[in-house]
Amino acid sequence: MRNVVLAAAVLLAGCGQSAENPAANADTPSGQVLPIRDNAAVLVRTPNKAQALKLMHDRHENMEQIGKAFKTAGRELKASAPSLAVVRPSAATIAGFAPKVPSWFPPGTGPNVGKTMAKAEIWQKPADFAAKAKAFRGAALAFNAAAKSGDMAAIKAGFGDLGKTCKACHDPYRAEKH
Amino acid sequence: MKQPVWDLPTRLFHWLLTALIAFSWWSARFGDTDWHIWSGIGILTLLIFRLLWGFFGSSTARFANFVRGPRAVRAFLRDWTSWRLAGHTPLGALSIVAMLGAVSVQVGLGLIATDEDGLNEGPLARLVSLDASETARDIHEYWFYVVLALIVLHIGAIIYYKLFRGQKLLKGMITGRIALAPGVEPMRPAKWWVAVLCLAAAFSVARWVVAGAPPFSP
Numbered sequence: 001m002r003n004v005v006l007a008a009a010v011l012l013a014g015c016g017q018s019a020e021n022p023a024a025n026a027d028t029p030s031g032q033v034l035p036i037r038d039n040a041a042v043l044v045r046t047p048n049k050a051q052a053l054k055l056m057h058d059r060h061e062n063m064e065q066i067g068k069a070f071k072t073a074g075r076e077l078k079a080s081a082p083s084l085a086v087v088r089p090s091a092a093t094i095a096g097f098a099p100k101v102p103s104w105f106p107p108g109t110g111p112n113v114g115k116t117m118a119k120a121e122i123w124q125k126p127a128d129f130a131a132k133a134k135a136f137r138g139a140a141l142a143f144n145a146a147a148k149s150g151d152m153a154a155i156k157a158g159f160g161d162l163g164k165t166c167k168a169c170h171d172p173y174r175a176e177k178h
Numbered sequence: 179m180k181q182p183v184w185d186l187p188t189r190l191f192h193w194l195l196t197a198l199i200a201f202s203w204w205s206a207r208f209g210d211t212d213w214h215i216w217s218g219i220g221i222l223t224l225l226i227f228r229l230l231w232g233f234f235g236s237s238t239a240r241f242a243n244f245v246r247g248p249r250a251v252r253a254f255l256r257d258w259t260s261w262r263l264a265g266h267t268p269l270g271a272l273s274i275v276a277m278l279g280a281v282s283v284q285v286g287l288g289l290i291a292t293d294e295d296g297l298n299e300g301p302l303a304r305l306v307s308l309d310a311s312e313t314a315r316d317i318h319e320y321w322f323y324v325v326l327a328l329i330v331l332h333i334g335a336i337i338y339y340k341l342f343r344g345q346k347l348l349k350g351m352i353t354g355r356i357a358l359a360p361g362v363e364p365m366r367p368a369k370w371w372v373a374v375l376c377l378a379a380a381f382s383v384a385r386w387v388v389a390g391a392p393p394f395s396p
Contacts, residue, residue, distance in 0.1 A: 071296030071308055163297050
């Protein structure tokens with residue numbers, strides 16, 4: 001497939017371009033993620049099969065980490081006296097991953113390539129998917145800001161908003177496990 | 179001559195459980211997780227009621243009158259006319275115990291489970307670790323097939339009775355009345371207010387569970 005130019009918020013390059021932007025991984029808790037060049041137009045290349053499978057695997061692992069952080073924060077926030085020491089790292093983890101999410105879904109990483117819960121609709125409605133990823137990013141950053149501030153009412157409200165953005169995207173674009 | 183075998187509380191329990199299991203399946207697949215959780219709470223209430231009714235209810239609902247050991251099951255299999263009580267046979271009792279047990283396990287797993295994204299959790303999920311809640315959800319998904327297998331067996335047995343033994347068990351569970359062979363002891367009904375008390379107790383326990391089982395909740 002020929003190279004196409006798209007907004008980075010929608011899609012991002014395959015693994016081969018990692019070296020271009022090493023700094024982008026600095027704030028990532030896990031390391032193993034693709035570079036991100038937000039708010040800039042980048043070359044979008046469809047990854048080869050091996051790259052695609054690696055990307056899909058990392059995508060899954062990263063989503064798992066987001067989920068775990070979200071659940072850890074959520075459970076803490078339901079306690080009678082939530083601890084900021086638990087909520088803050090979780091919020092930071094999610095905020096670290098959130099801006100990268102659009103880059104995890106280049107063309108050629110769908111269910112026809114390998115095992116994934118990502119539905120083909122993601123690539124059929126790229127604008128909608130990008131909008132939902134952007135909403136998630138906004139909510140994640142807001143939640144992190146609230147966690148930093150320590151304002152418990154704002155943290156709880158931010159958590160609720162964040163959960164809605166997860167659901168808004170998972171409902172249409174994530175397949176059931178079986 | 180048809181005689182009363184299943185009292186109204188037992189029949190209501192049966193059909194409400196049927197409806198809520200169907201709704202639980204549907205809501206897990208197509209509906210809102212909130213609905214699914216409330217459906218499970220409803221099933222919990224029914225199970226507690228049935229447990230109490232099994233001790234204080236009408237004769238055919240009482241576990242002591244139909245749950246028997248392997249010897250009675252073998253005797254029943256040798257001679258189907260040896261069982262002289264209306265209601266569940268010793269063999270049917272195994273099915274009842276298995277179904278009540280399997281549904282109880284399913285409800286118990288759901289109470290401590292978390293959904294995939296942590297947006298909805300069972301009311302007792304915070305009593306266990308996050309990992310335990312995730313494991314509970316995984317088992318909860320597969321345990322449904324155990325419940326389903328027992329339902330299939332149950333329906334199969336009803337069809338068998340209809341085709342080969344001429345007994346209309348389905349109609350019996352709707353009307354409560356079944357034609358009994360001579361000499362078979364009919365149901366001795368319990369007082370209606372006992373059912374009200376059992377139901378009130380079941381609601382109270384379910385409400386306590388919904389509240390996170392204080393004072394144990396963190």
